[in-house]
Every structure is written in C-alpha cells, then in structure tokens.
Amino acid sequence: MKVQIYEIRSKEDAINVIESGADHIGVPYAKNPQYPGHLTCEEAKKVFEIVPSDVLKIGLTISEDVDEIIENLSIVKPDVLHLSGDIEAIAPEQIKTIKRHCNDLKIMQAIPVYSGIPLENQKALNYAKEYESVSDYFLIDTKSMSEEVIGATGKVHDWNIDKAIIESTNVPCIIAGGLSSENVAEAIRISNPYGVDSFTSTNYDSPKDEKRIKDPSKVKAFVRAAQNA
Numbered sequence: 542m543k544v545q546i547y548e549i550r551s552k553e554d555a556i557n558v559i560e561s562g563a564d565h566i567g568v569p570y571a572k573n574p575q576y577p578g579h580l581t582c583e584e585a586k587k588v589f590e591i592v593p594s595d596v597l598k599i600g601l602t603i604s605e606d607v608d609e610i611i612e613n614l615s616i617v618k619p620d621v622l623h624l625s626g627d628i629e630a631i632a633p634e635q636i637k638t639i640k641r642h643c644n645d646l647k648i649m650q651a652i653p654v655y656s657g658i659p660l661e662n663q664k665a666l667n668y669a670k671e672y673e674s675v676s677d678y679f680l681i682d683t684k685s686m687s688e689e690v691i692g693a694t695g696k697v698h699d700w701n702i703d704k705a706i707i708e709s710t711n712v713p714c715i716i717a718g719g720l721s722s723e724n725v726a727e728a729i730r731i732s733n734p735y736g737v738d739s740f741t742s743t744n745y746d747s748p749k750d751e752k753r754i755k756d757p758s759k760v761k762a763f764v765r766a767a768q769n770a
C-alpha cells in the first residue's frame with residue numbers, strides 16, 4: 542500500500558515524513574493568495590532536492606494556465622504533477638501538451654467526489670473515463686461545493702464511490718479526503734486502492750511554525766495503519 546503525505550512545506554518535514562515510511566511526498570507550489578501555505582517554485586525545488594530516489598516527489602498545482610504550469614515544472618521538476626484545480630479547466634489534450642514539454646513527467650489527476658451525494662448524481666466515473674488515457678495516477682479526493690479546487694477539505698466521502706472508480710479503471714488510484722490513522726484501514730477494506738493520502742489529520746493541531754506542520758507521531762500512526770490494513 543503506497544502512502545502519500547501532504548503538504549510538505551520544509552526540508553525538516555520532508556525528512557520526518559520520509560523517515561516515517563511515506564512513499565510519496567506532496568508539495569503544493571506556485572503561490573496563490575488563497576493558499577498561503579503553498580510554496581514558491583524555488584522553495585518547492587529546494588524541498589525536493591533532499592528527497593531520495595525511492596520516494597516519489599509529487600508537485601501539486603491548482604493553476605489552470607498550461608503555459609504557467611510548464612514554466613513552473615522546469616523549475617520544480619517533480620516526478621509527478623498532481624493537477625488539483627477545477628478538472629474541467631484543463632482538458633486531456635492540454636495534459637498531453639504538458640507531457641510533451643516535460644520528459645518522463647507523470648500525471649496524477651484529482652477526481653472530485655462530493656460528500657453526501659450518490660454516485661449516479663456525480664461526474665466522478667465520467668471524469669475517470671475521460672482522463673484515464675493521460676493519467677498515470679488518479680487521486681480520488683473530496684471536493685467541497687464552495688471551492689473550485691479539489692481536496693484539502695479534511696472531510697471523508699463514501700468509500701464505495703472510490704471502489705466503483707477503482708474497479709472501472711486500470712489507472713492506479715490513491716484515495717484521499719479526511720483519512721486518518723483511525724479510519725484508513727476501513728477505507729482500504731472497502732475500496733482496495735493502490736494508495737492512500739493524508740493532509741489534515743496528520744498535521745499538528747496547532748503548528749508552532751508555519752513551515753513545520755506535520756506531526757511525526759500522527760504521520761507514523763497513519764503509515765502504520767495503512768501498511769497493516
């Protein structure tokens with residue numbers, strides 16, 4: 542079971558999270574006034590410099606501007622670009638353009654799932670079909686009604702929807718949305734994913750420093766719970 546941890550804002554957090562056994566390190570970058578925690582491209586590059594080659598460097602952007610995305614990738618150089626903005630803002634053909642400009646880049650497309658809405662009233666399965674030819678991973682994540690972006694809600698959704706998406710595609714799927722050491726085993730049992738992702742529930746309750754937000758004991762407990770599931 543692959544374990545992905547967001548959002549890494551410092552080399553210290555990256556080291557702690559890697560020592561805790563995470564397989565994927567998630568760094569959101571390209572400054573956006575709505576997300577003060579996101580790093581500049583230069584800061585993200587510096588964090589990734591210390592990541593060993595057996596850990597995947599996941600760079601998250603919510604940008605919808607393909608030229609800007611390509612320019613930023615030339616600085617940050619992640620292994621995987623995680624697209625977590627409005628899914629309809631970047632069409633599969635545009636993702637092909639991004640891939641053409643960046644050798645060996647892999648794509649993780651976020652698939653939005655709303656809490657409390659039945660699968661038949663959501664577009665998640667259609668999106669998975671539409672984006673599977675340009676995606677190396679899907680990140681099935683909770684979307685809030687009031688936000689354009691997908692994720693970072695701290696809220697769970699129905700894991701049977703994850704199961705349906707996972708069974709519909711050959712793209713490796715990582716599940717996300719309110720996952721913690723307490724609920725991750727049950728989410729895995731229901732959906733049988735390739736990997737699991739956590740942000741909110743592995744943060745300190747009150748970080749003392751804006752760059753050091755990950756609580757090593759919560760990250761270790763999450764990794765252990767996922768690996769033992």
Ligand SMILES: O=C(O)c1ccccc1NCC(=O)[C@H](O)[C@H](O)COP(=O)(O)O
Nearest residue numbers: 547548692693694695718719739740741
């Ligand atoms: O990490 C962010 O800052 C972020 C911002 C905007 C959209 C998505 C973001 N993170 C993506 C992730 O993969 C999170 O870990 C995922 O959404 C789960 O978050 P949570 O429900 O808080 O555990």
